Amino acid sequence: MTSVVTVIGDVRDSRSAPDRQQLHDVLTLALDEVSREVPGRHALRVTAGDEFQGTYVRLGEALAGVFALRLRLSPEVGVRFGIGRGDVTVLDEATGTQDGPGWWSARAAIDAVKAAEQETGWSATRTAYRSSQESDPVQEAVNAALVCQDLLVDSWDARTWSIVRGIMQGRTHSDIASELGISRQAVQQRRSAGLPMVLAAADRLASLP
Structure with missing residues (x-):
């Protein structure tokens, strides 16, 4: 085993x-x-x-x-x-x-x-x-984090998911905006709505032994 x-x-x-x-x-x-x-x-x-x-x-x-x-x-x-x-x-x-x-x-x-x-x-x-x-020792803490993650990403629409994918790929706001046919400011507004916090939380979960 x-x-x-x-x-x-x-x-x-x-x-x-x-x-x-x-x-x-x-x-x-x-x-x-x-x-x-x-x-x-x-x-x-x-x-x-x-x-x-x-x-x-x-x-x-x-x-x-x-x-x-x-x-x-x-x-x-x-x-x-x-x-x-x-x-x-x-x-x-x-x-x-x-x-x-x-x-x-x-x-x-x-x-x-x-x-x-x-x-x-x-x-x-x-x-x-x-x-x-x-x-x-981590089961309840991990499940608490997953509940929060699920709740947050459930509210994302197709455009937000596309922006997140762009951010994860290291692309600039201008490149993401051009691909989606929206303004750079629109990308920035979505990013400012907490996306970096969700991605940072995912990175911290990824570091678990």
Whole structure:
């Protein structure tokens, strides 16, 4: 057994997608890009239908991978995530089939997200973390941060996501504005609305062991 951080994700409302093949292609491309940007122990890959999985050495890497994937897919493709930590056993090397407490924790986390989405006032929930350890000192703090992150980014429209992507790529306000067909001042106004704070919080989560 090896202790890892596991990620299970799935696409929200995928059955209502007008073109499921296109959705699959967009998802797999994003998974490949994120796996190169934030390398894990096992790359993110589609496992069945609209569900995908991957593993990481550190919790921070998993959180960075999840945020990077949302950055590529939002708001057109909504995704939920369950992040777990615990021992994992490889049952079949040829197929990559795995099992163990690490995966059970990730499954419990994504089930918690699905349940929370149905609760009044919690519809923005997209991410949760569960550890198989009896006492994980960071679990509650990480989940508190994820609740705040989910709430904040849920309010972002397509233009805000585009601006955030531009900022993450290190592009100038003028370049972002030109691409979006808006003024430089409009980009600055959105940036001034707290975007750097959200990105700084994501960076701090990415540093977790």
